[in-house]
Amino acid sequence: MSDPPYLAGQFLLAMPGIGDPRFERSVIAMCAHDAGGAFGLCLHAELDEISVHELMAQLDIAPGAAPDAPILAGGPVEPQRGFILHTPDYAGQDTCFVAGRWAVTSTRDVLTAIADGKGPRQWVAALGYAGWGEGQLEDEMRRHGWFSCPGSLAIIFETPAALRWARAFREAGVDPSMLVAGAGRA
Numbered sequence: 001m002s003d004p005p006y007l008a009g010q011f012l013l014a015m016p017g018i019g020d021p022r023f024e025r026s027v028i029a030m031c032a033h034d035a036g037g038a039f040g041l042c043l044h045a046e047l048d049e050i051s052v053h054e055l056m057a058q059l060d061i062a063p064g065a066a067p068d069a070p071i072l073a074g075g076p077v078e079p080q081r082g083f084i085l086h087t088p089d090y091a092g093q094d095t096c097f098v099a100g101r102w103a104v105t106s107t108r109d110v111l112t113a114i115a116d117g118k119g120p121r122q123w124v125a126a127l128g129y130a131g132w133g134e135g136q137l138e139d140e141m142r143r144h145g146w147f148s149c150p151g152s153l154a155i156i157f158e159t160p161a162a163l164r165w166a167r168a169f170r171e172a173g174v175d176p177s178m179l180v181a182g183a184g185r186a
Contacts, residue, residue, distance in 0.1 A: 009099025017181025
């Protein structure tokens with residue numbers, strides 16, 4: 001059986017009953033995926049305990065022009081590590097451009113640029129990430145739980161976090177109300 005196509009620049013959506021509450025109704029913007037593993041940022045849940053301005057204060061960055069926005073729970077791996085998922089109109093010290101669709105930067109220079117009004121046009125902040133080792137995501141996709149579809153900037157930057165999962169399925173032509181956790185029998 002051949003591996004699925006690599007998913008950088010696409011969304012990975014959790015199917016109902018995935019079996020891991022951390023990924024229930026999850027929308028993951030896939031930022032890297034190759035033979036060595038995969039990396040993405042969860043877009044479906046906001047953190048209650050911290051906002052962008054509070055994060056900037058912790059880093060001694062004056063918020064300036066930056067709007068105070070919620071921070072997403074980017075995933076269960078390294079939840080103290082920050083990422084900015086943004087439009088590809090900004091390039092910082094370690095910006096990674098993803099399939100010509102979006103970019104991700106994890107150094108504080110992007111926050112300083114946002115505060116100075118010189119950052120990316122659109123962005124979301126996340127703490128933590130979703131990661132898979134070599135072959136792990138491919139194995140999970142063969143067994144259960146994940147649906148891949150084209151990534152959409154409108155879902156990332158214009159859709160509230162709580163509505164992203166259903167909208168991503170609808171944009172892929174799937175009615176999310178018809179999804180069930182179990183499989184049928186013929």
